[in-house]
Amino acid sequence: MSDSGSCHGAAPQTVNRKAGHYIALVGPPNAGKSTLFNRLTGLRQKVANFPGVTVEHHVGRVRDEKGRDLFVVDLPGIYSMTPRSEDEKVTHDVLVGANASLGRPDAIILILDSTNLQRHLVLAAPVLALGMPTLVVLNMADDLAARGGSVDPAALAKEIGAPVALISASTGEGVERVTHFLRGTGARPISPEPKFVFPILQTLPARRRWAGRVGLQAGYTAPAPPEWTRRLDRVFLHPVAGPLIFLIVVLGVFQGIFTGAQPMMDGVEHLITWSGGLLGSYLPEGVFRSLLVEGVWGGVGSVVVFLPQILLLFLFIGILEDSGYLARAAVIADRTMERVGLQGKAFIPLLSAYACAVPAIMATRTIEDKRDRLATVLIAPFMTCSARLPIYTLLIAAFVPNTPLLGQFLGLQAAVLLGLYVLGFVAAVGTALLLRSSVLRHAKTMFVMELPPYRRPSVQTLLLRLLDRAVIFLQRAGTVILLVSVGLWILAHLPYENGKPPAIEQSIAGRIGRAVEPVILPLGFNWKIGIGLITSLAAREVIVGTLGTIYGIENAEKDSPPLIESLRKDLTPGGAYALMIFFAFAMQCFSTVAIVRRELGSWAWPAAQFAYMGFLAYFGALVTNQMWLAFR
Amino acid sequence: MQLSFNKGGGETLAQLRTGDRAYLHRLDLPEEMSQRLMELGFLPGTIVVAAGSAPGGDPRIFRVDGSDIALRRDTASRLYISAEPLSESELT
Numbered sequence: 001m002s003d004s005g006s007c008h009g010a011a012p013q014t015v016n017r018k019a020g021h022y023i024a025l026v027g028p029p030n031a032g033k034s035t036l037f038n039r040l041t042g043l044r045q046k047v048a049n050f051p052g053v054t055v056e057h058h059v060g061r062v063r064d065e066k067g068r069d070l071f072v073v074d075l076p077g078i079y080s081m082t083p084r085s086e087d088e089k090v091t092h093d094v095l096v097g098a099n100a101s102l103g104r105p106d107a108i109i110l111i112l113d114s115t116n117l118q119r120h121l122v123l124a125a126p127v128l129a130l131g132m133p134t135l136v137v138l139n140m141a142d143d144l145a146a147r148g149g150s151v152d153p154a155a156l157a158k159e160i161g162a163p164v165a166l167i168s169a170s171t172g173e174g175v176e177r178v179t180h181f182l183r184g185t186g187a188r189p190i191s192p193e194p195k196f197v198f199p200i201l202q203t204l205p206a207r208r209r210w211a212g213r214v215g216l217q218a219g220y221t222a223p224a225p226p227e228w229t230r231r232l233d234r235v236f237l238h239p240v241a242g243p244l245i246f247l248i249v250v251l252g253v254f255q256g257i258f259t260g261a262q263p264m265m266d267g268v269e270h271l272i273t274w275s276g277g278l279l280g281s282y283l284p285e286g287v288f289r290s291l292l293v294e295g296v297w298g299g300v301g302s303v304v305v306f307l308p309q310i311l312l313l314f315l316f317i318g319i320l321e322d323s324g325y326l327a328r329a330a331v332i333a334d335r336t337m338e339r340v341g342l343q344g345k346a347f348i349p350l351l352s353a354y355a356c357a358v359p360a361i362m363a364t365r366t367i368e369d370k371r372d373r374l375a376t377v378l379i380a381p382f383m384t385c386s387a388r389l390p391i392y393t394l395l396i397a398a399f400v401p402n403t404p405l406l407g408q409f410l411g412l413q414a415a416v417l418l419g420l421y422v423l424g425f426v427a428a429v430g431t432a433l434l435l436r437s438s439v440l441r442h443a444k445t446m447f448v449m450e451l452p453p454y455r456r457p458s459v460q461t462l463l464l465r466l467l468d469r470a471v472i473f474l475q476r477a478g479t480v481i482l483l484v485s486v487g488l489w490i491l492a493h494l495p496y497e498n499g500k501p502p503a504i505e506q507s508i509a510g511r512i513g514r515a516v517e518p519v520i521l522p523l524g525f526n527w528k529i530g531i532g533l534i535t536s537l538a539a540r541e542v543i544v545g546t547l548g549t550i551y552g553i554e555n556a557e558k559d560s561p562p563l564i565e566s567l568r569k570d571l572t573p574g575g576a577y578a579l580m581i582f583f584a585f586a587m588q589c590f591s592t593v594a595i596v597r598r599e600l601g602s603w604a605w606p607a608a609q610f611a612y613m614g615f616l617a618y619f620g621a622l623v624t625n626q627m628w629l630a631f632r
Numbered sequence: 633m634q635l636s637f638n639k640g641g642g643e644t645l646a647q648l649r650t651g652d653r654a655y656l657h658r659l660d661l662p663e664e665m666s667q668r669l670m671e672l673g674f675l676p677g678t679i680v681v682a683a684g685s686a687p688g689g690d691p692r693i694f695r696v697d698g699s700d701i702a703l704r705r706d707t708a709s710r711l712y713i714s715a716e717p718l719s720e721s722e723l724t
Binding site for chain 2: 079080082084115116118119122204206208233237238239240242243330331334336338344350354446448449450451452517
């Protein structure tokens with residue numbers, strides 16, 4: 001998940017081989033690859049598509065001293081040059097030049113964890129044997145020194161016939177040596193230096209013995225065991241405290257999303273209302289002002305309000321992941337996951353699906369077993385992604401009183417939100433069980449999980465990821481949601497009657513809404529919600545923008561009340577709860593459908609998934625509303 | 633040759649009590665799985681320490697070649713151990 005791909009519409013770029021040299025950044029998982037990549041390239045990075053391969057990864061630009069561009073490609077982490085997962089195959093193909101469109105890299109940066117040098121050197125053997133110019137970066141130098149370990153980079157360089165840099169990507173110490181190497185690769189034409197003949201070691205035991213010998217020659221003293229990690233693990237994996245902390249962390253995240261983001265959301269909302277009002281006062285009354293204020297500001301603005309909340313969620317997940325806690329959470333979850341026929345490794349993509357299903361589905365590539373992976377892809381869209389937050393938040397704020405349940409710690413509103421998250425999870429688990437007992441029945445698979453030492457997350461890496469998210473979210477607000485809002489505004493103003501736009505019920509949009517109304521009336525939804533359900537087929541959060549536009553037009557004559565007030569007048573509590581249930585289950589997201597198609601290679605799976613989730617959504621909402629009608 | 637009831641005979645990692653250590657002797661797993669475990673450090677002849685477990689006792693956590701690796705019990709029960717280091721002939 002650390003190589004979080006782009007969620008939705010970020011335009012994929014391709015690496016242009018002619019534009020400059022390119023350097024592949026490789027290493028085992030947990031060696032600090034992404035941290036170094038962010039150090040080297042900072043803001044000059046993009047999510048890229050390798051042509052011909054369905055994998056997105058980050059490409060960054062570094063200028064050499066002659067002003068030429070060098071591209072650094074951040075490849076998926078590998079344990080060996082024998083590819084076993086989709087992810088590893090990409091790295092392998094790029095390194096051996098089997099990726100035709102990208103070609104062989106001009107040089108390799110191999111990043112290894114210096115605190116576990118000898119095991120990581122096992123990977124150096126096959127990479128160095130490729131005979132390409134390679135810089136071996138020993139990361140975590142600060143950690144190594146703090147725990148009393150040491151290594152002589154010069155002696156290691158002599159042993160392996162490649163330059164070695166001892167650095168700390170998180171503090172920036174020694175990173176200039178990597179930059180220097182990068183510049184060198186651009187300044188001179190690169191030809192492999194055949195002076196040093198690297199031994200070809202076929203078997204893993206042979207490589208491990210070689211690594212041990214080389215480490216010894218390089219004066220490697222292994223550091224003391226990570227005491228802090230062990231102490232923390234005694235708490236986090238404790239039979240009683242462990243699950244309890246797990247629960248508190250999850251609850252804390254939800255409460256944080258709700259209360260922590262509120263001031264920022266209020267601020268953004270004020271800004272949008274104020275700027276919309278300002279804009280309205282400068283424009284002459286007429287069609288154009290109506291389009292801009294009600295269509296664009298009302299539609300796009302009501303979605304942009306949720307940016308702080310979504311960023312906060314990504315921040316929390318980022319901290320959990322980068323600190324190393326997520327690996328422990330996967331271990332804690334494995335037994336439960338096993339019962340539903342999945343495995344602990346699926347926990348990480350599923351957790352990141354809470355942010356967005358698109359990178360989550362891409363992250364399933366780390367699952368080696370094909371059927372495990374398929375099952376994980378199929379249930380991932382049930383996890384409550386951040387695009388559901390806008391409609392959930394809006395409905396909860398409008399219909400759920402904030403009665404304290406556990407004092408300051410948990411209010412009723414946060415509890416309802418948590419309930420919706422649990423509901424999505426339960427649906428995912430039920431579906432997994434269903435798949436396991438039918439089409440995906442098979443024997444048990446293996447679960448292997450490395451538990452890296454706990455580390456303080458790098459602020460730069462976290463901020464860059466948030467920036468990535470913010471750009472993607474705003475891009476979507478500026479394209480999909482803008483288009484839908486404007487299109488809807490137009491449909492809501494046609495056909496003209498006696499030179500004037502019709503009442504919204506009589507407009508084209510209103511007629512479409514009323515056409516579907518009989519189908520959704522038993523769920524407690526009126527024709528306005530119907531329009532929202534149709535527009536939000538593109539993306540879930542679009543419904544908020546749509547309602548913003550519709551109510552904006554409806555109330556154009558008066559001072560338009562907040563969306564919450566309009567909703568309270570328009571929906572019964574039963575309909576509101578039914579709408580939440582509908583959104584918990586329905587696969588209202590083009591991007592997810594597209595990524596499932598791409599990853600599984602056929603339309604049959606996403607089509608079945610869409611129909612299944614739609615069926616659950618409709619009947620879930622129907623039951624909810626009918627129960628409310630029966631028991632109110 | 634001695635006959636034994638369980639395949640290969642002898643103790644497995646699953647029986648190793650937390651805090652105890654042993655030499656890894658043999659991996660009785662399909663090629664794919666044993667390769668992956670060997671990449672993570674589970675090479676015959678290596679010392680493995682039982683470091684702990686998830687709440688509930690499964691998966692278990694083993695310390696091998698400088699890192700902590702979680703494995704399910706049923707996987708651990710396919711990794712045979714011995715109290716003595718392996719002889720040269722067993723290593724190759």
